[in-house]
Amino acid sequence: MSSLSQTLRYIVQGGPPETGVPERVRTEIRGREASSERLISWVQLGLVLFFSVLYALAPRAEGTAGFNFVPVALGAYFLFTVLRLALSYRFELPQWYLLISIGVDMALLVGLIFSFHIQYDQHPAFYLKAPTLMYVFIFIALRALRFDPRFVLTTGLVAVAGWLGLVFYAAFAEMDSMRVTRNYVEYLTGNSILIGAELDKTMVIFAVTVILSVALYRGRSMLFEATRGQAAAKDLRRFFAPEVAASITDADTSLEAGEGSQREAAILYADIRSFTSTSATLPPEVVLAVLAEYQNLAVEVINQEGGRVDKFLGDGILATFGAVHPSDTYAADALRTAEKLVASVAEEQERFRAAGWPGRLKMGTAAAAGPVTVGVIGSKSRLEFTVIGDAVNRAAKLEDANKAQKSAALTDRPTWDLALRQGYTATLLEVRPDITVPGMGHPVDLVVLADL
Template sequence: MWSALRAWLFDGSGLHKLPDRVQAAIRIQQEQSEILIAWVQLAIVAMLAVVYESTTMPGGVVQFGNLETAVLAIYAVFGVIRLALAYRRLLGAWMLYLSVLADMALLMALIFSFHLKYAQPAAFYLKVPALLYVFLFIALRALRFEARFVVFTGVAAVAGWILLVLYVLSGYGGPDDPTTDDFVDYMTSNTLLFHAEVDKIIAILLTTAVLAVAIARARHLLVRAVSEGAAARDLSRFFDPNVAARIRTAAMAVKAGEGELRDAAILTVDLRGFTRLSTELAPDDVMKLLQDYQGRVCPLIVGHGGSIDKFLGDGILASFGAVAPSSAAAADALRAVDAIVEAADRWAAERRSRGMAPLSVGLAVASGRVVFGAVGDGERLEFTVIGDAVNFAAKLEKHNKDEGTRALTDERTYGLAQSQGYRSPAKPETRLGRHVAGVQDSVDIVVLSP
């Protein structure tokens, strides 16, 4: 049982078992926490310096030396060094433990200096309110989300306070027998009441225990959050950003079979000649070619408000106004086509300059009512768009070969885009009554790029 409790408190949720990238993310969080702790420590020493150095001495009392000034100065130097190491990510565990000891040494030395500063017996310092700073230093270690440092700070504080009590009992700082059993006498004189000091120690230990448990729980949540955050970032690369955001912000779990009706525009993109190239090139070269092509096209689609629905080998299916309603879906889709055509021309010129065969793309846009939602078997889900516009866009893209063009849309979609503010960079050509394979009625098409 003790080993299980120890592992739960101090093992950090099996941090060493996590992937390196997750461990690195947690280390970054801890390093940032150490910078914050270092600044807080410097703020504490500055505050204490103001408080203790501005204390007015009562008349007739002779100040014994300037111990607190020396302690604060030493601690300030230590704090600056610690801050520099924190920024350089050079704080090892030994330095962190040393920092805890420095905190407690500072506090106990300041408390000890009270009876010297006011020329009182040692028992005088047992009642000073500076002991409350112990709880601040314990809480300060909680910022790192490691219970071991909280426990070590609490134990160091108790050890320091016991040493101060033992000094009182030694008689060097006052009467030979400074103890009392009378609480009123304890509160109104320079005496020591064992029960009062035990209460203080118990309060420190209980505070340490509660904070250690709280930090252990928080650390488990931190590890889980960082792990899930890293997984979410990785998984979001497999989803369109808008779809990923929709999943993250969904009020209820996403289920298969749930969909929404949308007025959307559908864009299909195809890389010409890829099938032949995939049989001629090495596998690595095939994937590099795809990455080069998709790396140029996909940002343009997303940049114009589109969402990548899926990659179909060298084909790309994108939607505008499906993931989220849009009043300019058709216009955005045609603007994306113009941008992709321009990028494809640059890509072809780059390949020619390197002595490589130029590649071209085929595009088509259709619009209409589609259903957007999740499909799958419950264990494996996929967001997609379904509807006549999706099928029509795919058929229209294939029709580019029959027309000898690169980009097409139908006349209705083009008119809708114009009503939404789209203006073509060049005067498009309209071709009436075309027969598109798989479409029963003739189609009036608009050539966006010959």
């Protein structure tokens, strides 16, 4: 019972509670609702124009002689719909205005039905057989476009009240000539009222309203979750490379630790020199501002050359080429990026000084190519998408070797030769053979890509 009352309360409130829903998600939902209201207004405008044209072209029905309410109703409703449409583009329509709009919709329909007995000079029971009642389902369905059960429920209840009002008036308008009957044939062939038939119509309207309201409640719950998930997916694409984010959000099954594949790729490490010691003397906001300027510059260069940032390591950056998606020029792209990074940082010194960095900002970078494993690591509750392999370790050790070698960018000879085969065209600056690099098991031939 408590679950049912909670569901009914949520339907009246318009769906699931917004407690715990981020403001940006609520803003997104409000924007979609405003767009839906504009769509509803356009559909209503189209309907009233269609009915107006149809009425203007159709000949007047035989037997109609009384006051014709239709042109007045359609004209007034057209003006109201145009006003509503114009206001919906100016601001978000308040709920009280939407409720008034629902009342106008139903007033139009009830008024048109009521006018039948006047036009044909018949007893009020005559209008109960008017097929115009079927249009009530159009108005109820229109409110479903907003995905808010409150307005569907309100429309349906107003329609039920309007129809019951028409039935009541028809039954008691002329007390001296009660037209209530239990004979179905008499009901069909004369101006009699069959209470069971009118109750059937009422129950159908009410049942459709309730079913659609419950369906919309469930749909609105999914809308909240989908909007929240969409916002999370957008944020995910800011934390991961687009291809990595897509592989997570578009996966057919839940990702598990241990899933991955092996690829030929190049790894690039980049690091700011003396960042820890210098940042210790600066205010935190200055440190973060400088770091943001540097990372924005570095990411732009990496992306331009086809690389993807795997992770930020404080002031360090780990980027991959050919790991997230296969590439035939991964080594060449990585070496071009290393050179371009050093050059770009040197050219943008004023940018870093303006952010608050004292003196000259220096960086070191290195690249290494080879087979790597690309996949998911971690535990059941905490996963991370990363790259593992000898190329990752070599790139890290080579970057650290910049300090001892007094260089700004390094690679090893195998990576250099591979890059040349892949179309890399830079002039060989310097080769330093048989250099012992801490952390590497044997001496390596270092290729200097850029000096300090």
